[in-house]
Amino acid sequence: MLLIMALETAIDVGITEDSFLARDGEAALRDFAERVRTLMTEHDIDLIINADQTGVNYEYLPAKLIHKKGDKTIWIKCGKKYPLFLVLKTGASKIKAVVQENLTHRHGFGKQVWKQVEPFQNKFGCRLYGNPTAWWNSGICVDFLKFHFTDRPDRATKKVLLL
Numbered sequence: 001m002l003l004i005m006a007l008e009t010a011i012d013v014g015i016t017e018d019s020f021l022a023r024d025g026e027a028a029l030r031d032f033a034e035r036v037r038t039l040m041t042e043h044d045i046d047l048i049i050n051a052d053q054t055g056v057n058y059e060y061l062p063a064k065l066i067h068k069k070g071d072k073t074i075w076i077k078c079g080k081k082y083p084l085f086l087v088l089k090t091g092a093s094k095i096k097a098v099v100q101e102n103l104t105h106r107h108g109f110g111k112q113v114w115k116q117v118e119p120f121q122n123k124f125g126c127r128l129y130g131n132p133t134a135w136w137n138s139g140i141c142v143d144f145l146k147f148h149f150t151d152r153p154d155r156a157t158k159k160v161l162l163l
Contacts, residue, residue: 048161083126090130
């Protein structure tokens with residue numbers, strides 16, 4: 001099904017079916033892997049983190065609470081488990097001063113919603129952000145980096161490659 005959708009999209013944008021070959025992707029993957037290995041060698045990097053912004057539709061979220069222990073977690077290859085960092089869709093106030101206050105003090109959430117968000121963050125050591133589009137912006141990106149990497153013990157001596 002995915003192949004059919006990809007071919008239809010390629011044809012829609014003017015790429016012929018004959019030029020849509022798997023070997024192109026394999027070559028791009030090899031080139032990308034080689035560039036990453038070169039960067040790692042040049043800059044003495046031993047930690048790579050996939051910092052993508054994957055959208056999650058609420059329909060696919062499980063209908064159960066997150067527990068500190070016992071549930072299956074997602075692990076990064078190095079074995080380091082990182083806390084949850086989500087950007088959620090939330091309504092914005094029509095008053096500019098209130099919008100600014102929400103962004104500055106409550107990660108984009110209003111006062112009422114923040115009463116639920118803050119205890120959740122404290123209990124699970126995670127970060128939740130809200131904005132009308134549920135998209136990352138430059139401020140959230142900087143907060144993400146600070147949240148996950150500011151307190152690294154080897155921060156002064158080791159670099160991290162974010163992909």
